[in-house]
Amino acid sequence: MRGWDLEVTAANRPAPGYAEISCKAPQAVAALPGQFFMLRAGEHPDTYLPRAFSWYRQEAPDRLSFLFRVQGPGTRHLGGLRAGDHLYALGPLGHGFTLPERPVRAALLGGGVGVPPLWGLARNLLAGGSEVLALIGARSGAHLVGAEEIAALGAEVRLATDDGSAGRKGLLTDLLEGEQVDALYACGPEPMLRRVQEISLGAGLPAELALEAPMACGYGVCMGCVVERTRPQDELGDYGRYARVCREGPVFRAEEVRF
Ligand SMILES: Cc1cc2nc3c(=O)[nH]c(=O)nc-3n(C[C@H](O)[C@H](O)[C@H](O)COP(=O)(O)OP(=O)(O)OC[C@H]3O[C@@H](n4cnc5c(N)ncnc54)[C@H](O)[C@@H]3O)c2cc1C
Ligand code: FES
Structure with a gap:
């Protein structure tokens, strides 16, 4: 981990x-799909703390x-950047x-803004000879990104x-019905991840979930981003009940976390 001027x-x-x-x-x-960066643009007090983004x-x-x-x-500032501007990335x-x-x-x-880490994952899976079925969802056709x-x-x-203006009307996870797949990878809103977890546990299908949590530091010191583990790590005492999304995650095996 280091800081970059990009x-x-x-x-x-x-x-x-x-x-x-x-x-x-x-x-x-170079980063693996699912890894993230803390990004900051400008020195305004509102944007002094960097924000987390998947590449x-x-x-x-x-x-x-x-x-x-x-x-x-934070995202307003980053969204206002133009060619030639610089940003800080940790x-x-x-x-x-x-x-x-x-x-x-x-x-x-x-789901929605959960698409970014899937581009690199799809690229790497395809390069390794896997078949990739990408299921992408959004509020409406106008809000679909990455497809x-x-x-x-x-x-x-x-x-x-959600409104049926593109693809099937309804939940993204419904697109899995009748599909034969060997593994699931998901990123998106928590209700969607919870449903993928249920499907994975119910069908005994391996699944990895990329989680989001509010993050202050991004590298494990503030404990602001924890999620509950399904199996506490006893050697860590009280802390063993939790995992830091920024450090142990953001990608977890579906059976590892309790929503
Ligand atoms: C590992 C990780 C990867 C992420 N990757 C992406 C990405 O690729 N694209 C993307 O659009 N967003 C991503 N996010 C979410 C992104 O960090 C937040 O949208 C951003 O911090 C909001 O900052 P802001 O100053 O614009 O808004 P704020 O004023 O800080 O927040 C605006 C709204 O966003 C909510 N919010 C803030 N931080 C988060 C968060 N970490 N997770 C969920 N909701 C949050 C707040 O509750 C509030 O409702 C990621 C988050 C994490 C933890
Ligand atoms: S964001 Fe500080 S510990 Fe995870």
Whole structure:
């Protein structure tokens, strides 16, 4: 882990309320899919604390992009960056997704702003000979992000939207009905992750979940991002009941965490 000064090379708005910023990044910044960076732009008191973001695309060895929903002061500042601006990035942080030992048919589920870590995961799974079924969901067709980019890698993509304006109307996890897959990987809102956990435990399917939590430090010292473990680590006393999303995660095996 170290801090980087990254130059922005391009910025765009792929959907209403979303921004993607691409940066020139030395190859040493290389991160695994699911790992994240703490990003900060500017010195305003509202944005002094960096915010956590998965990396999204790596279109060339020396490029890295971030895709995010503009929500509050941190993402407003980052979303206002233009080519030639600079941002501070601390990372890569945390543990990413685990690749299978041999090729599998994997379902990747990305809900809303949960799509970014799935691009790199799809790329690496396909490179290892796995088949990738990417299930991508959003409020409406206008809010879908990442589907075309993941399809361009060679993944089979299916869509679900709350209002039925693109793909199937309903829950993203409903797209799993009737599908034969060997592994699940998911990132998105907590109710969706909970449902993926239920499906995984019910069917005995291995699943990895990329969690989000409010983060102040991003590297394990503030304890602000903990989740409860299903199996406490007794040797750690009271702390053993919890795992830090930033340090032990953000990717956990489905059976490891209690929502
Ligand atoms: C490991 C990790 C990876 C992430 N990757 C992405 C990503 O790729 N793209 C993306 O859009 N967002 C991502 N997030 C969420 C992102 O960190 C928050 O959206 C961001 O911190 C909001 O900052 P803000 O100053 O704009 O808004 P704030 O004013 O800080 O918050 C605005 C709203 O967002 C909620 N919020 C703040 N932080 C989080 C959080 N960590 N998780 C969930 N909700 C939060 C707040 O409760 C509030 O409702 C990630 C979070 C984590 C922990
Ligand atoms: S964000 Fe500080 S311990 Fe995880």
